[in-house]
Amino acid sequence: MVAEGDRTVCGRPALAVVGQAALLSLGHLPDPLGAGCSALTRSALLFLVKPSRFNYARPTSVEEVIGLLAAHGDDAKVLAGGQSLMPLMNARLARPELVVDINAVAGLGDIEVNGALRIGSVVRQRTIERSADAARIAPIIAAGLRYVGHVGIRSRGTVGGSIAHADPAAELPAIALALDARMAVSGPGGQRTVAAEDFFEGLFATAVSADELLTAVEVPRPPAAARSGFVEIARRHGDFALAGVAVSFEYVDGAVRSARIACSGVADRPLLATAAQDFLQQEDANDPRTFAEAGRRAAAQFDPPSDIHAPGSYRKQVIAVLVERALKAAIEGSDGADEARR
Amino acid sequence: MAAEPMTVRSPQYVGARVLRVEDKKYLLGRGRYLDDVVLPAMAHAAFVRSPHAHALIKRVDVSAAKALEGVVAVLTGEELAELGSAFVTELQRPDVLSVTKPLLATDKVRHVGEAVAIVIAESRYLAEDGCDLVEIEWELLPAVVDAEEAISGDAPQLHDDVPNNNVAHIEFATDGVDAAFAAADHVFGKRFHCGRSHAAPLETRGVxxxxDLGTEQLTMWSSTQLPHFLRTLIAPHLGLSEGDITVIAPDVGGGFGLKAHVFVEEAIIPLVARRVGRPVKWVEDRIEHLAASGHAKEIVMDVEIAVSDDGRFQAFRGRYIGDGGAYSGFPWSCLIDPLPAASLLPSLYDVRELGYTVDSALTNKCQTTAYRGPGMHPGHLARETLIEDIARKLKIDPVALRVKNCISSEPYVTANDMHYDGGSYIESIELAQELVDYAGFRREQLAAREQGRYIGIGFSPFVEAGTWGSEGARALGFPAEFYDTASVTMEPDGTVTVTTGTFSHGQGHHTSLAQVAADRLGVRLESVRVVDGDTSKATWGAGTYASRTATVAGGSIILAATDVRDKLLRIAAQMLEVSPDDIELYDGHATVTGVPEKTLPIATLAGIGYFGGPLRPEGQEHTLSATRYYDAPETYSNGVVVVIVEVDIETGAVELQRVVAVEDCGTMLNPMIVDGQVHGAIAQGIGGALYEEMVYDDAGQLLSGTLADFLYPSSMEIPSIEVSHLTTPSPTTEGGMKGMGEGGTIAAPAAVVNAITDALAPFEPEINHTPVRPSDVLALVARGPAQRTPKP
Incomplete structure (x- = not known):
């Protein structure tokens, strides 16, 4: 049985189930209505909660993982914290023939500080939330993670899993984008890194191909004057955001420089509010109108989607407020937690 | 009958905050729920359910499913129809049509999630694999998802024998209601659409x-609120007599009214178990639970109030169109929402002219079932939000307007013949005003607005029609006999076994009902054991729902325990050589009043009762047991819920700053348990106000198929709830108890909505729909005439 409050179990994948067209557009999931059936001959797969038969592998090295992925292609799925994949499998929206559990892979659970902060892809969200290194280098990670589900979910869910799943309303992808993080991806041809801006390609779609594995997220060491802030609004605590904003910038002599304003819930992927960023580069941050105008410019850039929780017009309106509040929170040194409401 | 004291002294247990005897089991994780029932050779069931809102079934091909290794059987609707009979829901009133629901759909489906076939397999996994292989050819039909459109005469017909998709058209009017409206200084009205909700208990249904092929007897476990009633109602559909069926309700993880029904799955699983000759288990998954168990509370309401210049309510009028979904929930029918909504229109207001109409539409959505405060919660929202709007328009304080029109504390007969048994209607409002420092709040509110902050307060006084005895059910429009029975047995060692036909599924009855018996018999609480939830062990009863248990089970236990008490008194009187009138039973001893040294343990009296031979009073039966029934008269709790919110007018976020409740349910058996009921009921009311809605698209596809889409509040969303009590014992019920447990759900939604309305007063908002989402709040702000106050 599905646990109460486990948003991923009950999650967006299943929302997509019901909006069947939306689900089919995901591409990497099988046709839930049964490929090969005529339009009027459909099994009702909506009501299943036990996964279909699958094989399970628990490799211990990245090379083994790549080998399995290369051999099985789209028929294999990577299991990290299981907070998205397992519900999808339970509802038979994902029917991998092989589940590749990467929790035993050496090195993927490590947090390293070597100039940059390198977070292995199976590091639990709760671990990084409480990491002193992360708090020093990128406090916005902990600030944002407090909005992710509940402690139980974060104790299972991984940093890499959330980023690789690429939910457009999720917190970590937006934070990665704001921090200009780089994703380390391993594949048959070796390792490459992908900038956050190039990583998120669409709804639940990333630059990681079927035979590749996200192995780490690298957050660059911030300059001394770095500031950051995270705010979001959701129907309930722990839900996916209706809209959220992660900001990161340098604050020098009352000026905001090199701002990165990442917005979630505004499109099929997290996006940078580039017009607002450009505006801030030239304006006086001490003028209270500046951040409000930055918010307006951010909102003007987006045409967010609607769902049963809010129309797109609401998201557009509120993103302006959230940008303003996130900037203020960053300047004031609060982490944004109190700013979400007010 | 007056509320007499239960013992000569003040009661030892009733009214005390006794810790729950149930807690140890649950805290140790030793609860045993439906899914914990495991039997040898048990097979598992899964259902093939419709992905379509309205479609003809042209062909069902189960051959591939049957051929799958591990599949035991696959049955279609046609095959089920040969094993057992369809459900027919009918009320005992001529203006309500009966509606038939086949066990499994045969010719057509009427909502997404309707069961079409069942697969029995060696495991649930394999059963679902089998479901995957069942092929159905559909012919899609146009769907209707709007209640008003459904009964417009122009909509697709769901059932051939329900013309116009309308199960009932019911009218009530006092002679002078239209004249009162015609002559009124003001007539205010509004349309309110209460969103479609779902009780959504943590534990889904399961059977x-x-x-037993040898004895031809059936044992069934079901996650139900009404084990005996389930047996009575299900037996005819199984072709068995009640005597051949044992129904056991194990620990139940929440019902909230939804499980106070009988569902087709409760017939299907026994039928297929008999067919395959093995025990069969079905545990409902969350998606089927949301799509195919029971929805609730969706009503479109037009409410009007005629008001004089000085703010007197002169007449109420309402039109209620319930959206019952595709079938009429068994056995209460799809009237379970719109009829109580209309019947309780007068609430605590002194209004002699009253009129309402009720229609009960069928649509291509899941059927509706009861959910805490059925109908009363939506009806209350429509009236109380309208009163809030009226107060603003007439520039009268909304609390003063309510008090001005409120009935007095005396028993009162409403214009539609509901017999209130008296309460603290005005007193509870006044107490709530004190508790929140109403005048102080108004000052604070003005100061906050100066700072660009929007705080607001909402008052929602209520009358709760609980208890559900025959009279109370009839008053709400459901004429049938509802009572309950209890047996009270003092065992030879002086311990006490109470059995009841009600069923505790989280409410702590094993504590609160034991308190009643312990006081009546003068024994210690730990000597009393309450047995329920098993038709082979407990006396017949109608079950636990509609806030009835304290009153009807409590009443029946008082009566049965009194019979046993009388025997004990006679034995004690003989042994102590005094009159029975001089004996006091207290704390395990029988003592001569005023002579403490003349005393005997009650355990000794019990031994004499069973084995005392000549010591037993002449003519007294052996043993110490009695079974009595009780049909409580009409009784109504009352109270107030007050909510203070702060609204963020830039994001639409609503923060609940304070929730204050005043509850008057007459005699409280256990105030701690009453508090818990208030807390839970208010939490669900907050859910109704801000979160819970089952949404369908125009084609009848369900958009709220998971708990990420249908939201209910978690502990993070519910603030601390402050509860105060007033006690106006019922002059009519045994013990003075009144049914309670739903008032918070009835009243809290309007308190929240009115608080938002009050916070946003500068924008002149009118809220016409629940739940109120952040986006709805911003739309109210945008529509309002006020300028946004610049932030400091």
Whole structure:
């Protein structure tokens, strides 16, 4: 049985189930209505909660993982914290023939500080939330993670899993984008890194191909004057955001420089509010109108989607407020937690 | 009958905050729920359910499913129809049509999630694999998802024998209601659409059936609120007599009214278990639970109030169109929402002219079932939000307007013949005003607005029609006999076994009902054991729902325990050589009043009762047991919920700053348990106000199929709830108890909505729909005439 409050179990994948067209557009999931059936001959797969038969592998090295992925292609799925994949499998929206559990892979659970902060892809969200290194280098990670589900979910869910799943309303992808993080991806041809801006390609779609594995997220060491802030609004605590904003910038002599304003819930992927960023580069941050105008410019850039929780017009309106509040929170040194409401 | 003291002294247990005897089991994780029932050779069931809102079934091909290794059987609707009979829901009133629901759909489906076939397999996994292989050819039909459109005469017809998709058209009017409206200084009205909700208990439904081929007797476990009633109602559909069926309700993880029904799955699983000759288990998954168990509370309401210049309510009028979904929930029918909504229109207001109409539409959505405060919660929202709007328009304080029109504390007969048994209607409002420092709040509110902050307060006084005895059910429009029975047995060692036909599924009855018996018999609480939830062990009863248990079970236990008490008194009187009138039973001893040294342990009296030979009073039966029934008269709790919110007018976020409740349910058996009921009921009311809605698209596809889409509040969303009590014992019920447990759900939604309305007063908002989402709040702000106050 599905646990109460486990948003991923009950999650967006299943929302997509019901909006069947939306689900089919995901591409990497099988046709839930049964490929090969005529339009009027459909099994009702909506009501299943036990996964279909699958094989399970628990490799211990990245090379083994790549080998399995290369051999099985789209028929294999990577299991990290299981907070998205397992519900999808339970509802038979994902029917991998092989589940590749990467929790035993050496090195993927490590947090390293070597100039940059390198977070292995199976590091639990709760671990990084409480990491002193992360708090020093990128406090916005902990600030944002407090909005992710509940402690139980974060104790299972991984940093890499959330980023690789690429939910457009999720917190970590937006934070990665704001921090200009780089994703380390391993594949048959070796390792490459992908900038956050190039990583998120669409709804639940990333630059990681079927035979590749996200192995780490690298957050660059911030300059001394770095500031950051995270705010979001959701129907309930722990839900996916209706809209959220992660900001990161340098604050020098009352000026905001090199701002990165990442917005979630505004499109099929997290996006940078580039017009607002450009505006801030030239304006006086001490003028209270500046951040409000930055918010307006951010909102003007987006045409967010609607769902049963809010129309797109609401998201557009509120993103302006959230940008303003996130900037203020960053300047004031609060982490944004109190700013979400007010 | 007056509320007499239960013992000569003040009661030892009733009214005390006794810790729950149930807690140890649950805290140790030793609860045993439906899914914990495991039987040898048990097979598992899964249902093939419709992905379509309205479609003809042209062909069902189960051959591939049957051929799958591990599949035991696959049955279609046609095959089920040969094993057992369809459900027919009918009320005992001529203006309500009966509606038939086949066990499994045969010719057509009427909502997404309707069961079409069942697969029995060696495991649930394999059963679902089998479901995957069932092929159905559909012919899609146009769907209707709007209640008003459904009964417009122009909509697709769901059932051939329900013309116009309308199960009932009911009218009530006092002679002078139209004249009162015609002559009124003001007539205010509004349309309110209460969103479609779902009780959504943590534990979904589930059934295990074990048909013994040797004895031809059935044992079934079901996650139900009404084990005996389930047996009575299900037996005809199974072709069995009640005597051949044992129904066991194990620990139940929440019902909230939804499980106070009988569902087709409760017939299907026993039938297939008999067919395959093995025990069969079905545990409902969350998606089927949301799509195919029971929805609730969706009503479109037009409410009007005629008001004089000085703010007197002169007449109420309402039109209620319930959206019952595709079938009429068994056995209460799809009237379970719109009829109580209309019947309780007068609430606590002194209004002699009253009129309402009720229509009960069928649509291509899941059927509706009861959910805490059925109908009363939506009806209350429509009236109380309208009163809030009226107060603003007439520039009268909304609390003063309510008090001005409120009935007095005396028993009162409403214009539609509901017999209130008296309460603290005005007093509870006044107490709530004190508790929140109403005048102080108004000052604070003005100061906050100066700072660009929007705080608001909402008052929602209520009358709760609980208890559900025959009279109370009839008053709400459901004429049938509802009572309950209890047996009270003092065992030879002086311990006490109470059995009841009600069923505790989280409410702590094993504590609160034991308190009643302990006081009546003068024994210690730990000597009393309450047995329920098993038709082979407990006396017949109608079950636990509609806030009835304290009153009807409590009443029946008082009566049965009194019979046993009388025997004990006679034995004690003989042994102590005084009159029975001089004996006091207290704390395990029988003592001569005023002579403490003349005393005997009650255990000794019990031994004499069973084995005392000549010591037993002449003519007294052996043993110490009695079974009595009780049909409580009409009784109504009352109270107030007050909510203070702060609204963020830039994001639409609503923060609940304070929730204050005043509850008057007459005699409280256990105030701690009453508090818990208030807390839970208010939490669900907050859910109704801000979160819970089952949404369908125009084609009848369900958009709220998971708990990420249908939201209910978690502990993070519910602030601390402050509860105060007033006590106006019922002059009519045994013990003075009044049914309680739903008032918070009835009243809290309007308190929240009115608080938002009050916070946003500068924008002149009118809220016409629940739940109120952040986006709805911003739309109210945008529509309002006020300028946004610049932030400091």
């Amino acid at each position: 295990v059936a074990d048909f």
